[in-house]
Amino acid sequence: MRRLGSFTLIAALSAASSAAAGGYDIPILYSARHVGAGGTAVAYVSDSSAIFHNPSGLGQIGKGNLLLDVSLLTGDLRSTPYLFGPENIQSERVVAPFFLAGGSARVHEYVTLGLAVYPVAAASGEYKYQLADGQDVLDKTTLIFLEASPAIAVNIDKIGLRIGLGYRITYASLDRFRNSAPLDVDIKMTGLSFAGFRVGFQWRFTQFFTIGMNYRSKTKTKIDQAGDPNRTSGAPSGTGELFASAATELTLPARISGGFRFDWAQFSVMSDFE
Secondary structure, eight states: OOOHHHHHHHHHHHHHOOEGGGBBOOOOSOOHHHHTTTTTTTTTOOSSHHHHGGGGGGOOOOEEEEEOOOOOOEEEEEEOOOOOSSSEEOOEEEEEEEEOOOOOOOOHHHHHHEEEEEEEEEEEEEEEEEESSSSSSEEEEEEEEEEEEEEEEEGGGTTTTEEEEEEEEEOOOOEEEEEEEEEEEEEEEEEEEEEEEEEEEEEOOOOSEEEEEEEEEOEEEEEEEEOOOOOOOOETTTTTOOOOOOEEEEEEEEEEEEEEEEEETTEHHHHHHH
16 A cells, blocks of 8 residues: 555656646845835836846946845745644744846947846745654655846837846756655655746836836746655655656746836835736
C-alpha cells in the first residue's frame, strides 16, 4: 500500500495540467516611492523599476540610473496542511526579502536601455506539528518566480509619448518537503521560460495629466526534478527510494494594467488598475 500511495503522488504531479500562478503575484513591490503610493506606478514610474512596472518609464531617465531595492515582507498562515494531522494550525513566520537590482542608461536622445533582475511572484509555508502517534513532522512548500529582463524605451517628445518593451527570462522553482510516515516527500523542481515580454506606454498629454498602460504576456514554465540522487520523491518513509521524476508546468497569466496621475502645484492624485 505504501508503494501504491507513493506512485500515485508522483503520477499526479507528472500528469498535472498547467497551474495558474496569478494568485502568487506580489501586488505592491519596487520601490519605496511606489509602495508609499499604494503600489501605483504605471503612469509615472521614472527609474529602473520601470522594467517591472512599465518599461516606457525608462524614457524619463536622464543620463542613467542604478537601483537596488529591498521590500521586506513577513507573515504566516493558518490552515490544515495534512489530512491526517492536526487541524487549523499556524505556520512558522516567513520573512521574504524581495529585491530588485537594475540599471539603465540613455544611449541616444530618444532611446534608453535597461536591465533588471527581480522576483515577480512567490508563495511559501512551513508547518511543524506532531501526529497522533507522536511523530514530529516538518511540512513546507516554497514557490518562487524570478525574472531577468532587458528593456528599451523610445521617446516621441513632440507629443509627450514614451513607448517601452521588455524581454523576460523567467526562472521558476518549487520545493516541497514533508517527513511523515507512510510517505516522505522531498521534491525540488526548477525550470526556465524564454517566451515572456512586457510592452507599455506613458503619455503626458497636458502639463497636469499623464496616463499609462502596460501589458505582461502569459508565460508557461516547465519545471522538473533537479536530478539530485540524494533527494527522494514520494518514497515510503525511511526507504530512500526514488519512484519517478516529478514534472509539471507553471503558468504566470497575462496581465494588463493602466493608470493615471494628475498634478496640481505640490499635490498629486494617482491610481492604477489591472
